[in-house]
Amino acid sequence: MAITNEYLKGVLADVEKRNANEPEFIQAVTEVLETLQPVAEARPDLVEAGVFDRIVEPERQIIFRVPWVDDNGKVQVNRGFRVQFNSAIGPYKGGLRLHPSVYIGIIKFLGFEQIFKNSLTTLPMGGGKGGSDFDPKGKSDGEVMRFCQSFMTELSKHIGADTDVPAGDIGTGAREIGFMFGQYKRLRDEFTGVLTGKGLTYGGSLARTQATGYGLCYFTDEMLKANGKSFKGATVAISGSGNVAIYATEKATELGAKVVTVSDSNGYVYDPDGIDLDVVKQIKEVERGRIKEYVGRTSHKNATYTEGCKGVWTVKCDIALPCATQNEIDGESAKALAANGCYCVSEGANMPSTPDAIEVYFANKMLYGPAKAANAGGVATSGLEMSQNSERLSWTFEEVDGKLKGIMQNIFASCDSAAKEFGMEGNYMAGANIAGFLKVAEAMKAQGVC
Incomplete structure (x- = not known):
């Protein structure tokens, strides 16, 4: 599929110019804009409101230094990232990836995808993503702890239970989330649901793993x-x-x-x-x-x-x-x-x-289930963890799993319905992009140019 809509061609051209060295991000934006062409043609009000132009530009990009000391007493320096992409329907929500391949383009592609994924869950969560080029593989627990504490010392200035709620991703498991949560609590002197994927003894949700x-x-x-x-x-x-x-x-x-x-x-x-x-x-x-x-x-x-x-x-x-x-x-x-x-x-x-x-x-x-729909179960259950934290409750595994199953069934139904509505029956990639986009777009339009 190619972009034939002149307006969307211009949107993509701006993205390519501004993000020339970020192929993953350009790939993600191209795929979404290709499938949104019938929406742009059917909804001139969204074009006039600049929704397409705005949704491809992050609200905020944060890059910071992460210094830490290894087991040999040598100072190491990594780079940390948090891209707060879109908050139209809720606080930023998305994981923290720790891997040597991480750079701003990877984080932006993930954050952009997260907008639509979170929208599809129907839960009030905006799109964001973060991480670092730190590699936890082969590091001691002490080294991982010192990195996580340094990383959170800076990240804590930009997140909160009602602002931005990170989670795990590649390289960020229970160990890393625990160290980060402990540092956040130490710095802010508050026990909140600021991270998801937490251990069950301190606010985590059953079935999140x-x-x-x-x-x-x-x-x-x-x-x-x-x-x-x-x-x-x-x-x-x-x-x-x-x-x-x-x-x-x-x-x-x-x-x-x-x-x-x-x-x-x-x-x-x-x-x-x-x-x-x-x-x-x-x-x-x-x-x-x-x-x-x-x-x-x-x-x-x-x-x-x-x-x-x-x-x-x-x-x-x-x-x-x-x-x-x-x-x-x-x-x-x-x-x-x-x-x-x-x-x-x-x-x-x-x-x-x-x-x-x-x-x-x-x-x-071939039947094709795109990531933003098919793998939304993780962030959906993170959203359920946020709800449990807010209520100071802990649901049973069966309750969480039942809600998860219902959410995933509804996501498929939304993808199927949107694809049919716009004349692309069976194209669940287009359906996911359209269904995820429309909810966010309506909220962006209602909130004015911001």
């Missing part, structure tokens, strides 16, 4: 059912081996599928007998080890490990759930999936498919 993976499967299940298909009896390829991948594997298996792959940044495991999830959890959640250890520890004799991640998409499967990182499926990988009979791709990671890959999905009439 499982939420993104479970939610991915709830959304995908709705998409499959709407098209006469099911997880039951299906073979599933999953990338990644973090929270999202682990709990997508768990829920897909529960729904009757056989998951045959997991991966990490070094390579992937193929287990034709079905992934032994207990072994994966022990390696990744308890020991923080590498997925290559799986083959020597599972009782499944046919399991193999292959160096390099790309081959995970050459495995024969019915359903692919990319849960690792952005742009992990390119056009070549998408063609391999199609050639091997894959009929559904649903995204657990943020923007894991390149534009070329998405073209392949549509050309082969």
